[in-house]
Amino acid sequence: xxxxxxxxxxxxxxxxxxxxxxxxxxxxxxxxxxxxxxxxxxxxxxxxxxxxxxxxxxxxxxxxxxxxxxxxxxxxxxxxxxxxxxxxxxxxxxxxxxxxxxxxxxxxxxxxxxxxxxxxxxxxxxxxxxxxxxxxxxxxxxxxxxxxxxxxxxxxxxxxxxxxxxxxxxxxxxxxxxxxxxxxxxxxxxxxxxxxxxxxxxxxxxxxxxxxxxxxxxxxxxxxxxxxxxxxxxxxxxxxxxxxxxxxxxxxxxxxxxxxxxxxxxxxxxxxxxxxxxxxxxxxxxxxxxxxxxxxxxxxxxxxxxxxxxxxxxxxxxxxxxxxxxxxxxxxxxxxxxxxxxxxxxxxxxxxxxxxxxxxxxxxxxxxxxxxxxxxxxxxxxxxxxxxxxxxxxxxxx
Numbered sequence: 348x349x350x351x352x353x354x355x356x357x358x359x360x361x362x363x364x365x366x367x368x369x370x371x372x373x374x375x376x377x378x379x380x381x382x383x384x385x386x387x388x389x390x391x392x393x394x395x396x397x398x399x400x401x402x403x404x405x406x407x408x409x410x411x412x413x414x415x416x417x418x419x420x421x422x423x424x425x426x427x428x429x430x431x432x433x434x435x436x437x438x439x440x441x442x443x444x445x446x447x448x449x450x451x452x453x454x455x456x457x458x459x460x461x462x463x464x465x466x467x468x469x470x471x472x473x474x475x476x477x478x479x480x481x482x483x484x485x486x487x488x489x490x491x492x493x494x495x496x497x498x499x500x501x502x503x504x505x506x507x508x509x510x511x512x513x514x515x516x517x518x519x520x521x522x523x524x525x526x527x528x529x530x531x532x533x534x535x536x537x538x539x540x541x542x543x544x545x546x547x548x549x550x551x552x553x554x555x556x557x558x559x560x561x562x563x564x565x566x567x568x569x570x571x572x573x574x575x576x577x578x579x580x581x582x583x584x585x586x587x588x589x590x591x592x593x594x595x596x597x598x599x600x601x602x603x604x605x606x607x608x609x610x611x612x613x614x615x616x617x618x619x620x621x622x623x624x625x626x627x628x629x630x631x632x633x634x635x636x637x638x639x640x641x642x643x644x645x646x647x648x649x650x651x652x653x654x655x656x657x658x659x660x661x662x663x664x665x666x667x668x669x670x671x672x673x674x675x676x677x678x679x680x681x682x683x684x685x686x687x688x689x690x691x692x693x694x695x696x697x698x699x700x701x702x703x704x705x706x707x708x709x710x711x712x713x714x715x716x717x718x719x720x721x722x723x724x725x726x727x728x729x730x731x732x733x734x735x736x737x738x739x740x741x742x743x744x745x
Contacts, residue, residue: 370553372510373488373547378452379420381505385682387512388416392564392675393424395641396460397631397665398431399438399528404711405663406445411703412675412693413449420515421451422625424640424659425458425567426666432465437472443478443567447599454485455645457496457522458519458567458641459533468495468518479703485516488547493537494518499547501560503684512685513551513560513633515544519568523619533568533641535618541627548631563678569639569658571617572625578650593620603734605649609692610727614642615658627681628654636687638676639712644669646676646692657690664711670696670720671727694719 379385390412397405413421423442430438446453455475462468472495488498495518502512520534541596551560571592574580578597581589600616626636628736629652636648636655643666645658660672672696681687699717700708707713 358542369474372499372501372551373550375510376484376500376691378484379500379711380503381511381680382419382599382717383505385505386664386682387420387502387682388418389514389563389631389678390416390418390419390675391424391638391640391659391678392420392662393422393567393659394458394643394661394668395442395664396426396427396429396439396661397645397663398567399434399441400428401428401438401441402663402665402709404706404709404712406441407706408695408698408703409445409675410449411463411698411706413445415606416677416693418451418677419614420514420566420638421446421453422514423453423455424565424638425456425519426640427455427458428461429464429666432517433484433696435464435471439471439474440478441473443483446482447480450482450536452482452484454483454498454500454516455481455496456516456566457494457518462521489707491544492519492539492543494512494598495542496497497540497543499562502579502680503552510551510555510560511682512680513548515547515564515626515634517544517564517566519566519618519639523573529586532619533616534570535571536566536624538622541622541624544624545627545631546632552633560633560634563680563688564628564637565638566637569615569617569638570625570637570656571621572651573615573617573656576649576655576656577611582695591616592617595728603731607648607650607655608690609647610645610724610731611647612672612674613642615642615645625651625654635688638678643667645671646672646674648690662695664695669723670716671723673742675696676711693721696724 348570403507428438486498497518497577500514501510504511517536523531523534574597579600581596581598584596643661649656661668661678662675674692679689696717
């Protein structure tokens with residue numbers, strides 16, 4: 348009898364410890380999971396950057412895409428609204444209403460423009476939580492960290508028995524200044540946030556029996572490492588012909604060959620400092636891609652050390668952008684192999700010409716704009732194909 352009791356106690360202790368480990372994982376939730384087909388779909392929706400009310404074409408476009416593709420989660424990529432202080436709450440409610448009305452779960456990160464109108468990030472965060480209700484999954488994991496709202500969200504397997512994927516949201520902050528108050532450039536993810544990331548990844552790995560759980564990361568400002576892969580480094584500054592980041596100088600002459608897909612239409616604007624966030628991704632081994640907005644026309648993927656650096660363009664007509672790229676990035680992850688993912692740009696131009704002619708009724712986007720966007724896209728694709736051919740024939744990376 349004593350042996351039976353001892354065995355039963357052992358089983359209970361083992362089960363209890365596993366439940367505690369699983370329940371104690373940061374970002375665990377009961378709503379995000381792979382569907383019955385083993386898929387999980389994300390919309391990365393960046394730089395709405397509009398006043399209140401939002402541009403009507405933008406609103407209808409987002410609603411149409413949600414209705415057509417039914418994403419499991421929407422990630423707002425920062426610079427979500429630039430409405431003035433007086434209408435900031437109305438603007439955030441208008442954004443949240445899109446997801447509440449469609450019963451779509453969403454989360455968000457802040458951009459450098461979100462809090463420039465006199466409302467703090469802390470207050471803005473409360474507004475999203477208030478108006479988003481149960482559909483807003485964002486939370487401030489550790490309020491003491493740099494920025495506001497850095498957090499992660501886990502995605503369960505289709506059977507709900509384990510954590511199958513993880514999503515990191517980083518506040519990449521706003522600007523950095525020298526000791527005299529002069530602006531040096533954009534900010535980035537700070538050291539304390541990187542340490543939080545490492546600890547969170549380790550805890551999820553431990554809860555998964557020591558096996559790495561693959562992940563994606565989302566933030567507004569792109570990692571500085573993009574310049575190493577995309578532009579030629581230079582020994583000294585040449586005024587506006589070069590760009591400097593904390594002692595490192597680069598030309599604006601790009602390695603077009605390194606772009607896996609999409610287009611580079613303006614020079615990326617990463618943080619002035621680099622505290623090693625991307626290196627931490629590579630060393631930890633869970634993040635397969637890091638997604639940013641910020642640079643509105645850019646829609647590219649560049650791989651470095653096995654991790655994709657991806658820029659998602661603006662989805663909005665309320666701010667600057669380009670007809671060739673303006674749209675929403677749809678990401679699809681398959682439970683059978685979480686080390687890879689599918690990425691597709693749902694562009695406004697393609698939608699207008701294919702199924703969304705009604706979007707031209709609001710007067711902000713015409714069929715001519717859509718045709719121009721498609722022609723631009725074809726031109727850039729041909730140009731990139733030519734650079735690939737030149738490399739194959741000559742070995743020169745353009």
